[in-house]
Amino acid sequence: MKVYTARQPILNKKKQVVAYELLFRDSTQNCFPSDVAPDIATAKLLINSYLNIGLEEMTEGKPALINFPMEILSEHLVNMTPYKNIIVEVLESTEPSEKNYQVLAKLFHQGFSLALDDFIYSEAWDKFFPLIKLIKIDIIETPLSSIEHLLPYFRQYRIKLLAEKVETYEDFVEAKALGFDYYQGYFFCKPEILVGTEINASHPFLMSIYSEVMKEGYSYKKLERFFEYDMDLTYKLLRFVNSIWFAHSKEIKSIKQAIAYLGEIQMRQFVCLIVMAKLNPNKPTVLIHNTIIRARLCEKFAKLMGLQQLSEYAFLTGLFSTLDAILDKPMQDVLLALPLAEEINTALLNKTGVLAECLDFVIAYMEGNWDVINLFIQTYNIAPESLISSCNQAYQWLTAYKTT
Numbered sequence: 001m002k003v004y005t006a007r008q009p010i011l012n013k014k015k016q017v018v019a020y021e022l023l024f025r026d027s028t029q030n031c032f033p034s035d036v037a038p039d040i041a042t043a044k045l046l047i048n049s050y051l052n053i054g055l056e057e058m059t060e061g062k063p064a065l066i067n068f069p070m071e072i073l074s075e076h077l078v079n080m081t082p083y084k085n086i087i088v089e090v091l092e093s094t095e096p097s098e099k100n101y102q103v104l105a106k107l108f109h110q111g112f113s114l115a116l117d118d119f120i121y122s123e124a125w126d127k128f129f130p131l132i133k134l135i136k137i138d139i140i141e142t143p144l145s146s147i148e149h150l151l152p153y154f155r156q157y158r159i160k161l162l163a164e165k166v167e168t169y170e171d172f173v174e175a176k177a178l179g180f181d182y183y184q185g186y187f188f189c190k191p192e193i194l195v196g197t198e199i200n201a202s203h204p205f206l207m208s209i210y211s212e213v214m215k216e217g218y219s220y221k222k223l224e225r226f227f228e229y230d231m232d233l234t235y236k237l238l239r240f241v242n243s244i245w246f247a248h249s250k251e252i253k254s255i256k257q258a259i260a261y262l263g264e265i266q267m268r269q270f271v272c273l274i275v276m277a278k279l280n281p282n283k284p285t286v287l288i289h290n291t292i293i294r295a296r297l298c299e300k301f302a303k304l305m306g307l308q309q310l311s312e313y314a315f316l317t318g319l320f321s322t323l324d325a326i327l328d329k330p331m332q333d334v335l336l337a338l339p340l341a342e343e344i345n346t347a348l349l350n351k352t353g354v355l356a357e358c359l360d361f362v363i364a365y366m367e368g369n370w371d372v373i374n375l376f377i378q379t380y381n382i383a384p385e386s387l388i389s390s391c392n393q394a395y396q397w398l399t400a401y402k403t404t
Contacts, residue, residue: 006191007058010065010162011183013176019087021065021184022058023191065089067117073103087134092118096125104131118164121150129157134182136162144174151178209233213264213271215315220259223267227255236274290366293394295319297362298355300390305361305380307354310343317347317355318362365391 010019058064067089088107094100104114108131115134116125120142135154137147144163154161163175166185175183209226212218227234234255241258259267298318302311324331335345347355357376364372377384 005058008184008191009189011188012181013183015188017062018182019063019065020059021089023067059085063087063113065115067091070094070100070103073107087113087115089115089117089136092116092120096122096128101128104128115162121147129154129159132157132159134160134162136164136184137180138164139171139175140165140167144178148178155179210271210319213268218264220256223259224255227259233274237270291319291322294321294359294362294366296394297365297391298358300394301361301365302355302358304382304386304390305354305358305376307358310355310358313341313343314355314358316341317344317359320344321348321359 006023007020008023009017010021012018063085065087069091073088073090090104108114113133114131115136116128116132117136118138118141119125119135137144151161160181161179162182162184163171163180164184166172166175166183166187168187171185172183172187209223212222212226227237237255237258241261262270295315295318299311299315302308302314307314320335323334331348335348343353343355346353347359350356360372361376363369364376373387376382377387
């Protein structure tokens with residue numbers, strides 16, 4: 001399967017290429033697809049640039065400017081990229097809030113270079129400026145004459161300035177006269193499409209890997225077996241660990257080595273990035289997060305119901321309960337390709353059995369259906385304080401996962 005990425009050069013005053021902006025594409029049409037959410041586009045772009053085509057190859061060893069929506073920055077999936085050769089472009093839709101400031105400040109102190117894309121000035125951004133390396137000005141949307149008075153102020157913070165959408169020689173001359181450091185636009189070069197090849201990933205095995213890494217203290221042996229069955233994911237894993245920004249003395253040559261080298265946190269981040277990009281680009285990431293918490297609650301509630309021996313099955317029941325919605329396929333077709341226990345299949349297909357009851361209990365809790373919740377409490381003689389404690393633990397676990 002072909003994968004596509006566009007690159008557009010960034011030039012200095014001498015018209016020398018000093019960096020490239022990388023842009024997501026899903027075909028040879030040189031435009032951003034309107035039906036792809038920004039976080040999905042960034043996830044796919046990262047996979048294409050690091051794991052399919054190769055970042056060094058795409059940028060000829062020069063820095064890469066990549067758009068990052070706050071959803072990815074907040075969840076720290078940006079940590080799956082090498083900070084030394086990328087510049088994180090903060091989208092123009094980002095609000096200058098305290099929450100976003102804390103996210104960017106953390107990335108800044110980790111060593112990431114930050115840029116404000118299509119920047120429009122307001123005083124609320126002032127506190128951000130010590131964190132910022134580059135400001136990009138869209139000179140069509142924001143004419144140079146309207147911001148000339150602000151340029152000395154930006155330079156007080158040693159911020160470099162990039163004129164974007166430089167369409168003519170006159171644009172270049174005017175921006176250069178005002179002291180802009182870098183330039184980008186059709187006057188120099190239109191975005192160039194780069195094409196790579198990707199092996200088709202298997203959704204069932206992807207979800208199996210996903211379910212395993214979301215467990216506390218997951219089994220390295222199980223994970224290794226799952227990777228052995230999926231050539232695409234194994235290829236991506238080994239290429240990721242062997243990429244130039246991982247400092248290790250010898251090449252990682254086996255799945256077992258790669259899993260051990262990454263450790264639990266980075267392995268979860270790696271798999272989540274793949275899942276976000278691969279399952280269904282039209283589905284919001286909130287569906288993935290809701291599925292994660294549903295699986296965790298199923299595991300917890302199974303124990304409250306006296307089903308400790310089925311708690312692992314309950315986790316998988318919750319995890320796979322939305323797979324039909326994610327893949328836009330009937331549940332029966334989805335489960336045909338999954339080697340699941342009969343109890344799980346019965347719960348998901350026939351809606352019967354104790355695992356189906358456990359799932360109903362969790363769904364009632366997440367929807368706030370207290371009549372059903374009270375019925376379960378009475379039927380299984382569950383202490384309300386135990387239910388509250390289990391739910392708090394599950395949500396704290398998700399919060400910890402999302403912030404690692």
